Each structure stands twice: as structure tokens, then as C-alpha cells.
Amino acid sequence: MVKVKSAAQIQAMREGGKILRDLFIKLNDFIKPGVTTNDINKFSHRFIVSRGGKPSCLGYEGFPASICASVNDVVVHGIPDDTVLKDGDIIGVDVCVYYKGMHTDAARTYLVGNVSEEIKRLVKITEEAFFEGIKHIKEGSRVGDIGHQVQTFVESNGYTVVRELQGHGVGCDLHEEPGIPNFGVAGTGEFLKAGMTIAVEPMVNMGSRHVTISRQDGWTVRTKDGKPSSHFENTLLITKDGVEILTM
Ligand code: MF3
Ligand code: CO
Numbered sequence: 001m002v003k004v005k006s007a008a009q010i011q012a013m014r015e016g017g018k019i020l021r022d023l024f025i026k027l028n029d030f031i032k033p034g035v036t037t038n039d040i041n042k043f044s045h046r047f048i049v050s051r052g053g054k055p056s057c058l059g060y061e062g063f064p065a066s067i068c069a070s071v072n073d074v075v076v077h078g079i080p081d082d083t084v085l086k087d088g089d090i091i092g093v094d095v096c097v098y099y100k101g102m103h104t105d106a107a108r109t110y111l112v113g114n115v116s117e118e119i120k121r122l123v124k125i126t127e128e129a130f131f132e133g134i135k136h137i138k139e140g141s142r143v144g145d146i147g148h149q150v151q152t153f154v155e156s157n158g159y160t161v162v163r164e165l166q167g168h169g170v171g172c173d174l175h176e177e178p179g180i181p182n183f184g185v186a187g188t189g190e191f192l193k194a195g196m197t198i199a200v201e202p203m204v205n206m207g208s209r210h211v212t213i214s215r216q217d218g219w220t221v222r223t224k225d226g227k228p229s230s231h232f233e234n235t236l237l238i239t240k241d242g243v244e245i246l247t248m
Contacts, residue, residue: 002169002177004195009102010237013171013197016099017235017246019051020106023095033087033113037069040093041080048097056096056103056174068094075162075203075211075221075229087113090123092231096174103174105199106247107233119228125157126204126230138242139194147184150202160209170235171197192238201233
């Protein structure tokens with residue numbers, strides 16, 4: 001069942017979203033060569049708790065950390081560890097906050113030190129793909145409209161979209177219906193209603209779209225060809241005439 005949120009629930013998500021926005025600004029300075037993904041996890045955990053929130057990822061289906069930290073060829077769901085970030089890396093940081101009974105979900109991909117122009121472009125196109133995907137979305141739009149826009153934009157720029165993972169409804173639970181694929185056909189799929197809250201999250205690969213899941217930890221999703229991948233995500237509210245982004 002697709003849930004429409006109440007005014008109070010939406011307000012709680014705005015406030016939770018502000019925690020994420022502020023965290024991502026702080027991480028801009030915190031993330032640099034020499035920092036470990038554990039350091040980023042600890043910093044993020046403390047920040048969320050200091051603002052009265054809870055990291056929704058911690059313990060979610062057994063996930064062992066407060067954030068996902070996905071370096072270079074890791075697409076999503078990387079588990080923070082003692083990996084030291086080095087000049088030229090990229091790292092996707094995916095964070096979910098539980099605040100006043102509601103979840104919000106967002107991700108950024110950060111550049112570590114001096115990153116090649118080629119990889120910078122991948123990160124930039126991924127962010128732009130998110131905005132392309134939601135550009136004309138409002139009440140009455142359909143899920144396939146988002147996927148179609150994201151896919152068309154990404155592929156016309158020479159990259160590929162991951163198909164095994166997708167965006168999702170979010171709010172009362174971390175993952176709600178409907179699923180929001182980053183590919184598809186315009187004019188198909190679930191209709192979007194004002195008051196729905198969804199996470200839109202393009203995952204864009206430099207090489208082929210194919211991915212593998214780590215057999216060691218059951219979480220880490222990597223590109224099959226070892227080429228870099230970038231992720232950008234926000235939680236948004238569907239309104240009568242557009243969307244309100246709740247996490248930036
Ligand atoms: N934003 C991630 C997702 O939608 C949340 C992952 S939490 C985790 O898949 F616990 F699964 F890592
Ligand atoms: Co998500």
C-alpha cells in the first residue's frame with residue numbers, strides 16, 4: 001500500500017531532512033585523504049545523535065554501521081571499515097535518519113583530494129540525473145516517468161544505470177512502496193499522489209551496468225568490471241504542482 005503522509009509526518013521529515021543536509025555540509029570538510037570510512041561513520045553517528053536523531057541503517061536487516069560508505073567501484077551498501085581514503089578516490093555516503101517517528105534517506109558522492117576530470121564528470125552527471133529525473137514530476141506523474149528521464153539522461157552521456165537497486169517510498173518505514181527504478185518507460189507504473197514521500201537515487205556506472213554483491217559480507221555492491229560508480233539520493237515530497245526536496 002502506498003502511504004500518503006500527514007502534515008505532521010511531513011514536518012517531521014523536513015526536520016529529519018535538515019539533519020541530513022547539515023551533516024552532508026560538515027562531511028564536505030571532514031572527508032579528505034587519510035580519513036578512514038570508520039572515521040566518517042563515527043562522525044556521522046555522533047552528529048545525528050547530537051541532533052536528536054537515530055541512524056536508521058544501524059541494525060537494519062543486520063547492517064552493522066550507521067552509514068553506508070561506498071568507495072570507487074563500490075556502488076552502494078559499503079560497510080565502513082579501516083580503509084584509508086586516498087587522493088583521487090570517490091566515496092558515496094548514504095545516510096538515513098529516524099527523527100520524530102519518521103525516516104529520511106539521502107546520499108552524496110564526495111571527491112577525495114584531486115580526482116581525475118573523467119571521474120568528476122561521472123559524479124556530476126549522477127547529480128544532474130537526479131534533477132533530470134524529478135524535473136517534471138508532480139501529482140499525477142508516474143513512477144516510470146522518473147526512471148525514463150534518469151536512464152535517458154545517463155545513457156546519452158555515455159554511462160549506464162544500475163538496475164538491481166532502486167529508489168523507494170520512505171517515511172514510516174525506511175523502505176516503502178512504490179519502488180522507483182532508475183530506468184523504464186514514461187507513462188507507466190504507479191501514479192504519484194500529493195503527500196507521498198519517495199527517495200530517488202540514481203546509481204551510475206562508468207562502465208557496464210552490471211553489479212555483484214559481496215559473498216563475504218552479503219552487503220557490498222560492486223561494479224562487475226571494477227570501474228567507478230557514483231550515487232546521489234534525496235527524499236522528496238510530491239505536491240500538487242511539483243516536488244519539495246526534504247534532504248537538501
Ligand atoms: N539508502 C539505503 C537504501 O535505500 C539504505 C541502506 S540502509 C542499510 O538501500 F542498512 F541497508 F544499509
Ligand atoms: Co534509499
